[in-house]
Ligand SMILES: Nc1ncnc2c1ncn2[C@@H]1O[C@H](COP(=O)(O)OP(=O)(O)OP(=O)(O)O)[C@@H](O)[C@H]1O
């Protein structure tokens with residue numbers, strides 16, 4: 433549904449995206465993750481026909497983004513980063529205007545459906561300029577959903593929404609993503625983790641990692657991590673468990689729990705538990721802690737100088 | 745075609761919620777009202793001597809002048825404001841051609857001025873009622889055709905210039921300067937040069953109105969001139985949007 437190969441965009445001398453190649457299939461939600469200025473918005477603008485790339489090719493919904501731009505634009509729903517709204521129109525009129533530009537038959541039904549999907553039916557007749565930020569975001573989303581597009585491209589869709597709406601919107605995106613293709617960018621890592629079938633981490637215009645959220649974690653961690661909580665002072669336990677073979681990086685966390693790493697080949701947890709109990713500690717909790725996407729993200733997108741192996 | 749109409753209609757509706765529209769409407773009706781009064785007065789005095797033909801060119805000439813000043817205010821926001829509000833991204837990713845966008849904007853503004861022009865028809869029509877032998881229809885019709893063509897060109901230039909700015913005020917002053925230049929100043933070298941200055945005379949916007957349609961004469965050449973200028977403005981607008989995409 434989305435196919436991108438060798439996509440490059442230069443703004444003058446600044447390279448915003450550099451030789452991106454990826455694809456998203458039908459029924460897939462692809463998450464775009466990256467720090468500010470990584471090139472997420474730039475990529476989306478190219479895919480939606482807003483601007484052409486400097487080099488490279490891409491097709492969306494089976495049409496070339498340059499030579500068949502209008503066909504692509506017919507089939508894509510796009511929520512830009514800065515929600516494009518006309519403050520002096522009512523929400524209904526705004527959506528009707530877009531429906532007419534898209535030549536939708538029974539435009540009114542489409543508008544009503546879209547308003548309902550984002551839970552804004554009640555504010556349909558109010559001026560868009562008088563809505564709250566999150567409501568504006570929802571109207572922008574309704575605009576992207578209006579024509580039930582094959583491909584949905586959402587630039588930070590849940591920004592500005594209240595927690596209840598975040599849940600609603602994620603549910604909505606998840607639903608849409610079952611049959612259609614969704615490309616969304618986000619800074620909110622749990623969102624990517626929950627929502628996306630695949631995550632692409634992009635930094636300085638280049639893809640640094642691409643996989644399912646699960647695989648990404650497994651692949652990048654390399655080691656399992658666990659946390660141990662006992663009653664009383666755990667600092668006396670620390671030197672004891674440090675002697676276990678295959679256990680590394682044991683440390684005392686600020687919340688009083690002990691953290692340690694171990695290789696997936698040798699699970700040291702039973703041994704840790706035994707030692708703790710033998711030493712007279714009451715074991716409260718022993719659990720595996722996956723490296724969060726957050727940490728992976730930071731790991732991958734860290735500046736070069738700090739990315740060098742730390743010597744401890 | 746359909747997109748042009750959709751865009752034009754929204755633009756048209758928007759004028760009626762902006763104060764500028766009403767200021768222009770009020771000023772225009774006031775000035776034309778005074779001109780109407782002068783003519784009726786002239787006719788009533790001439791009644792004694794007979795043979796006063798009311799002058800509708802006064803109406804059309806002053807309309808042309810007022811549109812020269814107000815067209816920049818009407819076109820300034822057309823594309824500049826879309827750029828400022830970020831809605832350009834919406835329009836440029838909607839299935840709409842760039843030229844349709846510019847044409848739609850131009851048409852919306854033109855329909856608005858057309859509405860004003862239709863309202864002003866009450867003055868020549870009343871003048872015709874109240875005076876004997878009535879107005880000279882040849883002058884009136886060619887004058888109004890001239891106004892339409894001149895306005896079309898003003899708005900074409902205005903929409904073209906609006907596409908280059910994201911600030912309405914900048915668009916306003918640039919358009920005003922360009923219109924003043926094309927209307928009056930470009931013809932100045934023609935007077936200085938005398939023979940050999942015909943090119944400047946041809947380029948000047950006012951000669952194509954004052955030398956023909958304001959005098960009850962209609963030439964194809966003048967119609968082509970104003971329509972070309974309109975197209976040029978729309979072409980410039982389209983190109984500048986295209987260039988903006990490539991930046
Ligand atoms: N219109 C523009 N003109 C010049 N440079 C630009 C323009 N838009 C973006 N850039 C540059 O391109 C790079 C990528 O920007 P982009 O907006 O794509 O990042 P992003 O990943 O969307 O960031 P964010 O998370 O902050 O939204 C940045 O270095 C930015 O400064």
Ligand SMILES: [Mg+2]
Nearest residue numbers: 472473474513
């Ligand atoms: Mg962005």
